[in-house]
Amino acid sequence: MLAMAGDGTDAAFVDEVEPTVTISEYMDGIEAEELEADLVLGGDDGNECTYGAGYLKRQAVFSCLTCVPDGVAGVCTACCLACHDGHEVVELWTKRNFRCDCGNSKFGGHLCKLSPEKDPENPANSYNQNFKGSYCTCSRPYPDPEAKEQVEMIQCCICEDWFHEDHIGLDSLEKIPRDEEGEPLYEEFICHQCSPVCYFLKLYPDTIWASSKQSSASEAVTADSNGMEGGSSGHADTEKNENGAPVDRQSIENTSVEENCTKDIAASDKSILGDNSGGNCKIGVDINTTSADSEKTMPFFMSKGWRETLCKCGTCTNFYAQRGIAHLTDKEDSIEEYEKIAKQKREKKLEQQEGAEANFINSLNHVQKIEILSGINDMKNEFQSFMESFDPSKPVTSDDVKSIFENLARKKQRLS
Ligand SMILES: [Zn+2]
Ligand SMILES: [Zn+2]
Ligand SMILES: [Zn+2]
Ligand SMILES: [Zn+2]
Ligand SMILES: [Zn+2]
Ligand SMILES: [Zn+2]
Numbered sequence: 001m002l003a004m005a006g007d008g009t010d011a012a013f014v015d016e017v018e019p020t021v022t023i024s025e026y027m028d029g030i031e032a033e034e035l036e037a038d039l040v041l042g043g044d045d046g047n048e049c050t051y052g053a054g055y056l057k058r059q060a061v062f063s064c065l066t067c068v069p070d071g072v073a074g075v076c077t078a079c080c081l082a083c084h085d086g087h088e089v090v091e092l093w094t095k096r097n098f099r100c101d102c103g104n105s106k107f108g109g110h111l112c113k114l115s116p117e118k119d120p121e122n123p124a125n126s127y128n129q130n131f132k133g134s135y136c137t138c139s140r141p142y143p144d145p146e147a148k149e150q151v152e153m154i155q156c157c158i159c160e161d162w163f164h165e166d167h168i169g170l171d172s173l174e175k176i177p178r179d180e181e182g183e184p185l186y187e188e189f190i191c192h193q194c195s196p197v198c199y200f201l202k203l204y205p206d207t208i209w210a211s212s213k214q215s216s217a218s219e220a221v222t223a224d225s226n227g228m229e230g231g232s233s234g235h236a237d238t239e240k241n242e243n244g245a246p247v248d249r250q251s252i253e254n255t256s257v258e259e260n261c262t263k264d265i266a267a268s269d270k271s272i273l274g275d276n277s278g279g280n281c282k283i284g285v286d287i288n289t290t291s292a293d294s295e296k297t298m299p300f301f302m303s304k305g306w307r308e309t310l311c312k313c314g315t316c317t318n319f320y321a322q323r324g325i326a327h328l329t330d331k332e333d334s335i336e337e338y339e340k341i342a343k344q345k346r347e348k349k350l351e352q353q354e355g356a357e358a359n360f361i362n363s364l365n366h367v368q369k370i371e372i373l374s375g376i377n378d379m380k381n382e383f384q385s386f387m388e389s390f391d392p393s394k395p396v397t398s399d400d401v402k403s404i405f406e407n408l409a410r411k412k413q414r415l416s
Pocket of ligand 2: 066
């Protein structure tokens with residue numbers, strides 16, 4: 001990360017020395033990295049092998065190519081840290097329905113340090129090409145050393161492989177529902193290889209499909225109704241044209257009327273499509289009679305909450321199980337739910353940390369308390385004088401940080 005300093009001369013200077021960041025950027029960076037890590041790990045603190053908990057609905061999984069070069073094994077977070085330190089490890093983000101393989105028959109005698117008692121294999125585990133470090137229909141590694149720039153990939157919620165947007169069988173990337181900033185407007189993606197399995201989704205109302213057209217129109221309508229953006233002047237009209245699509249007020253109005261109609265239909269759909277577990281089938285026709293068109297298969301982009309509308313009648317449930325997609329009706333399976341639980345665990349952890357610090361201070365005797373508090377005070381003073389001697393807009397180098405701690409150490413030596 002390179003800090004942009006106030007003026008051109010500073011920036012040039014920064015460029016030549018070393019990559020630097022300002023203190024607030026540094027702290028924000030740590031926050032963001034911690035949050036990101038906590039989300040992937042799902043609040044797992046990574047101390048214990050998850051093998052004992054069986055096949056977890058979702059967990060972070062790693063593949064060690066040093067131990068299992070053909071990528072037919074996966075290990076949990078704790079094992080990745082404790083048993084495969086320094087090995088060539090592929091980070092697979094999260095996988096569903098997986099049980100830790102560390103040290104089992106696939107590891108050729110390399111024992112697990114945390115949970116050595118394991119069955120030779122976990123028969124329900126499935127291993128796609130990601131375990132070998134390959135992704136997408138093009139089977140390239142990520143990051144790709146031969147690519148000019150690393151583009152983000154999207155994960156299919158059925159096969160859990162990752163795809164380049166231009167490798168999902170679309171003739172135009174415009175067909176991917178995105179807002180004007182290019183942010184995805186879909187909650188989940190089903191790749192063109194998995195969409196035939198999910199062809200029955202075509203029997204559901206349009207509201208389960210993500211659509212860029214409707215959403216951008218509703219945004220424009222919201223902007224209008226609060227009256228703040230552009231008002232009745234032509235300004236807003238030109239502003240909406242940033243993505244190159246010709247959007248005029250007339251067409252927005254037309255779309256919003258259409259959208260309202262869709263909303264009404266959606267509301268009545270919802271009442272028909274309420275929870276029906278065990279009851280009548282929501283879709284009215286036998287789900288087993290649905291089959292994909294013989295024409296070229298397309299990827300599916302699903303709207304927010306689409307899984308909740310899926311029918312849970314006996315026939316449909318059997319169908320999902322036969323096709324290996326029963327996870328779709330399990331709320332806990334979605335990445336969204338996984339991250340929600342991870343966030344809750346993270347908040348609890350942070351609260352506990354704060355509590356532990358307070359308890360620690362309270363358990364000390366008076367002299368110890370004074371010493372710690374004066375230590376904190378020294379740190380504060382050192383930091384304060386550093387900040388005063390320093391232009392806060394300027395980047396901080398690692399040498400600067402080192403010098404704060406060296407000054408503190410010197411003070412400690414003087415005192416003792
Ligand atoms: Zn493990
Ligand atoms: Zn290893
Ligand atoms: Zn292990
Ligand atoms: Zn690709
Ligand atoms: Zn797929
Ligand atoms: Zn049904």
